[in-house]
Amino acid sequence: MRYLPLTDTDRGEMLAKVGAANIDDLFVDVPEEARLKGPIEGLPLHASEMAVEKHMRRLSKKNLAAADAAFFLGAGAYRHHVPASVDHIIQRGEFLTAYTPYQPEIAQGTLQMLFEFQTQVARLYGCAVANASMYDGSTACWEAVAMASRIARGKRKKVVLSGALHPHYAEVVKTMAKFTDDEIASAKPAIQAKPDNAGLIARIDENTSCVVVQYPDILGRIPDLAEIAEAAHEKGALLIAVNTEPVALGAIKSPGELGADIVVGEGQALGVGLQFGGPHLGLFAVRDEKHVRQMPGRLCGETVDAEGKRGFVLTLSTREQHIRREKATSNICTNSGLCALAFNVHMTLLGEKGLRRLAAENHRLACLTADRLAKVPGVTILNDTFFNEFTIRLGTDARQVVRDLADNGVLAGVSLGRLYPQVEEFADSLLVAVTETTSEEDIETLASALEEKLA
């Protein structure tokens, strides 16, 4: 009970003050038959810090950490080196244990950070305004679709999803759309070197509220967003660009620059870490300021205090659930504040120069990996273009190859069979991601393991 400061003497004095004979008198409104008489059976009693730590460490050791393997997984979550000062700063109690900055006079630290974060994200995405973060990329993707529907005021119902959108993201959109008027038009993904822009553009019509395109896409290819943006705008639809690897935007053109109207994505790659899938960091931005009031989520804005000093507040809250209730732009209440801080700090350490170098190093190592794997008998590289992730074909069930290599401490990538269990022609494909944490030794380990396996 080391977290509970009341002593039994305190409890006695306090019960006397509130006029209760015992603690159960304070639970008088709970019907007698519903009250538990003692601790719930079947659950352990309290444990010391040492005992709990030991138990959790034992569970932790049952997992193979990325650092202990030759590691090539991506598909929406990327392993990058996080500078030590990032974790140091997010563990400062004044950030870690603060709440949503509802009282701005004593929350300027969080608020100024969010303002800086919004600026960084907007610039990275080539957009005018970014919000102060959301749960993750996949939910941000759905929120973007919902926002496009709001802008279309229900007059356009068709949501065109690229076949090369992360299948989990597509699933989230489809799940949520079951409960709205949106009609989801998604294409079957296809294994080919170039993204199928023509096929995608052919599906856009006058009833389309938005087109959702991943950039780079799930197979690692870099689609020509400008071409899609032009086609979408011609039909009066919005282009939503989805980015799962923000480091890529240190090397390739921003979605905003290419004409995307709403840009969403996953910020996990910068500062946050893998974390077995969460918490991650949803990024959300709009190219044109006129759409700001339709955006979901928190926004931090600059203002002045009573003495004219610059300060920051949460703003435009008239879009939010605590004021508009059922008319709110979304039901989102929390943001991903601490993850936004991690992103903000990591991005600050990198700066323009560092991000560009980081991106270049990722791309260099990915090219090196692709060239080495191309030499493995039985392996074909699918992509014409890529940043730090590409698809290879193995000519055999990639799921089994991944499982077998894992037994030897090689985490070879994400098999497309895992992501698309129902698409038979994907079964032999493997998505390989490379970052600055990948050593040339790791590349050789993967190549040799594949050589042995496919021989």
Place this chain on the structure above:
Amino acid sequence: MNAPNKSGWKPEMNPAEDGMHNGPATVTGNRALMLEEPLLFEIGHAETTGVDLPEPPADAPNRLGGFDRAEPIGLVGLTEPETVRHYTRLSRQNYAIDLGLFPLGSCTMKHNPRLNEKVARMPGFADVHPLQPQSTIRGALEVINELAHWLIELTGMEGVAMSPKAGAHGELCGILCIRAALEARGDARKVVLVPESAHGTNPATAAFAGYEVEDIPATEDGRVDLAALKERLGPDVAAVMITNPNTCGLFERDMKAISDAVHEAGGFVYCDGANFNAIVGKVRPGDLGVDAMHINLHKTFSTPHGGGGPGSGPVVLSEALCPYGPLPFTARMKDGSVQLVEEENAAEFGHTDAFGRMTAFHGQMGMFTRALTYILSHGADGLKQVAEDAVLNANYVLRSLEDILHAPYAASGPCMHEALFGDKGFENGLSTLDLAKGMIDEGYHPMTVYFPLVVHGAMLVEPTETESKAALDEFIAAFRNVAERAKGGDEALKQAPYYAPRRRLDETQAARKPVLAWSDPNMA
């Protein structure tokens, strides 16, 4: 008098003297340990970086397909010492639970044990990819399953959906389960009833899930009006969303009767579990007829709020709703191992009616490890003590202040984990906001203000179980003093806070002329 720093940023003039800060103006704008900090963009440079990375070789291969980013992105960097200093200075402008009592009602700001942080950073949890082969994530799946087991046992429910990313996301999950269950029986009900005292997310959630929302009034003693509810129930009502304990800090005495009536009318009961910390180990919502309830792990189980998140909102489900829970989830096998159930193997587990997927990957693992650590530290006996101490502390605050502040429901009996006051009797146009800002000068984060909406000028105080009696006594003394000033019409309160890093901020200007990103004044 203002000294430009290296970027040309000029600190603000020292504020006009107000009689409280009788000292000379400083050149820097700082006041000893009260340090002003410019924006990152005002002190950083495009050429500065705090990370050692190689310069790309001139002949580096390029497979970007001609999409190379040519123009500057517009980012700036700082070296490592500058970065640490920038954020450390910023951190000092924040109030936090580590600094003192944080009495935000309904938000539950309790001590965040550092063991939780240590555990969450173990490489086997932090440095693991969600799509690794199952043979390499046995421990992670066990964590999820062990936490799921606790949540089911503590709530008396049948199953739990672990993937929702936050409380409001969990609400959506629960309502979608209900909708899926109704649709499965061909029942197209259109209305969700939400009592006035519900969280604002509740009606927004119901609307987001495609439902019409109707309010249910509260009784004079701050609870759901059972008669009005029964009157409204009918074949068009899909669900009732109830917060219990409710946002007035009161237990819904009629919960079982409400559930029975809703079930009889063919609907489902959604319970907002944001306030589960008041009853954990004391009452099981499943025993009261609840069909779905999200649990804000950050509230009840102490995962840090981090300036607004991340949260985590697992949803416990009744037997009727379990078949519709979203993918993915974990299942314990006969051999004791834990399996991950996703799209590819859901059919093998007979889970064919799932309403879909709510998020990529498996939910908030980093929050699961922290919450499980907290739960194991307390154990079944400690969690019961948690609820008891939280409730005792709240009642102590209520009874210590009810003579000075209007406490609208004090007469109806004990409160649960939070104490509710109103602004009745404030003089000279002083408001709840003024009292809140006065509390800032006393060194406290203010209580929740203007919520719930059912009480005029509401002030909702939640001390939580991790406050000592001495801490409460000091808080009560400060609160009493500021309340006396509000009731006595002390005009000075209207200008508070005086001692915070900023005086009152102009929120109207921020909304009228939104400035949401930094732009270089030299470029304008």
